[in-house]
Amino acid sequence: MTATDQELVARVLEGEQQVFAELVDRYQRSVFNVTYRMLGEARAAEDAAQEAFLRAYQHLSRYDMNRSFKTWLLSIASNYCIDQLRKRRLTWLSLDEPLPPHPALNSSEVGPEKAAVLNEREQAVQDLINTLPPDYKAAVVLKYWYDMPYAQIAEALDTTESAIKSRLFRARQMLAEQARMGGVPSLIPILEGA
Amino acid sequence: MAQDQFDLLMSLALDDQLDADEQALLRTQIAESAEFSRAWDRMQTIDGMLSNQREVAPAVDFTAQVMARIEAYEERLQWTPWLSALIGGTIVATLVSFLTPWLLLTGLLQPVLARVPVLGVLLAQVMQIFDTATFLATLFVRVVTNWVTFIVTDPTALGVIVGALVVASTWIGLREAYKLTASLEASTSTP
Numbered sequence A: 001m002t003a004t005d006q007e008l009v010a011r012v013l014e015g016e017q018q019v020f021a022e023l024v025d026r027y028q029r030s031v032f033n034v035t036y037r038m039l040g041e042a043r044a045a046e047d048a049a050q051e052a053f054l055r056a057y058q059h060l061s062r063y064d065m066n067r068s069f070k071t072w073l074l075s076i077a078s079n080y081c082i083d084q085l086r087k088r089r090l091t092w093l094s095l096d097e098p099l100p101p102h103p104a105l106n107s108s109e110v111g112p113e114k115a116a117v118l119n120e121r122e123q124a125v126q127d128l129i130n131t132l133p134p135d136y137k138a139a140v141v142l143k144y145w146y147d148m149p150y151a152q153i154a155e156a157l158d159t160t161e162s163a164i165k166s167r168l169f170r171a172r173q174m175l176a177e178q179a180r181m182g183g184v185p186s187l188i189p190i191l192e193g194a
Numbered sequence B: 001m002a003q004d005q006f007d008l009l010m011s012l013a014l015d016d017q018l019d020a021d022e023q024a025l026l027r028t029q030i031a032e033s034a035e036f037s038r039a040w041d042r043m044q045t046i047d048g049m050l051s052n053q054r055e056v057a058p059a060v061d062f063t064a065q066v067m068a069r070i071e072a073y074e075e076r077l078q079w080t081p082w083l084s085a086l087i088g089g090t091i092v093a094t095l096v097s098f099l100t101p102w103l104l105l106t107g108l109l110q111p112v113l114a115r116v117p118v119l120g121v122l123l124a125q126v127m128q129i130f131d132t133a134t135f136l137a138t139l140f141v142r143v144v145t146n147w148v149t150f151i152v153t154d155p156t157a158l159g160v161i162v163g164a165l166v167v168a169s170t171w172i173g174l175r176e177a178y179k180l181t182a183s184l185e186a187s188t189s190t191p
Helices: A007-012 A017-039 A041-060 A069-091 A112-129 A134-146 A150-156 A161-183 A183-191 B003-016 B020-032 B035-051 B062-106 B111-115 B117-153 B157-190
Strands: none
Touching: A007 A017, A007 A069, A017 A041, A017 A069, A017 A134, A017 B062, A041 A069, A041 B062, A069 A134, A069 A150, A069 A161, A069 B111, A112 A134, A112 A161, A134 A150, A134 B035, A150 A161, A161 B003, A161 B035, B003 B020, B003 B035, B020 B035, B062 B117, B111 B117, B117 B157
16 A cells, blocks of 8 residues: 555655655656746756655654645645745846757657647746746646646645735736737737637 | 726626626626626636646655755754854853953952852863863974974975875775785686
């Protein structure tokens, strides 16, 4: 029988450090997808995902066993990414710069032609998401990639349900505006084709 | 209806948060206004695109990399108490070595020493240990400095040392070669 997250956490807290690898195996994809969607770049996303797991390990004793481990982990990952994006904004270049597609997107099972179209589409969506402020981006990622209800997103981002409702509304408004104004050039052919 | 209000209605509709009346209101607005209808289409397209994103996979050795980071963190954690103790001890020793003579010179320590004579004996012992340690450290530095100066300034001494090192390394090399030959011979003679 597969051990629950809580059982694994308890074993790690008792000193079985290697058991944490099982939790990493279980949630590496989820955490990586959040960091990738938030940061939009594979290398930075991988580093952020690793950092999120390390932080989870460091603060494992603070984890509330009544909460979902996945939500707790995703909250660490998304908050870390929000911090990174804020730092980037202070020190860095424009977020509109085109980002290379993740290698995993190229290695799909579909044919090369379809894969190219899908990559183009993925890129357009990523470009669109990149136009959002970090807090809005986190809400959108948790909503669309994890299908989380308002309450769970609010728990992960340590805020209220009404704040999440408002962030999603504002984010969609901004995305629609970007699409309408042609702010993301790669999106225009997709929207026209729709 | 204002655009902002319509946008909110659309956003809530996408999350299935509208009651029957609100849904009817949204439908009416879309039917009556071409602009709202276009906005709704656009919003649905974006929503569809966001919902149908493929999952991306991390590197195959992701878990191993995370565990390596954890290992490094655990190692750092083991050293932390010792380093903290060392830094704390150094700070205390520095403070004591600076404060004690100052307190003695200004006479601030005398009343305390008069009341607790044991403290005076203890202080004297500590000062003696400190004095001895300082003497030994100075002696060590002086011997090393003199030795290096002697080697650098006297060509004969430098020649003797370099020669000794060459002889020693040759002897070690020959000994290792002999050992290797012996072990090879032993392995070839074994059936």
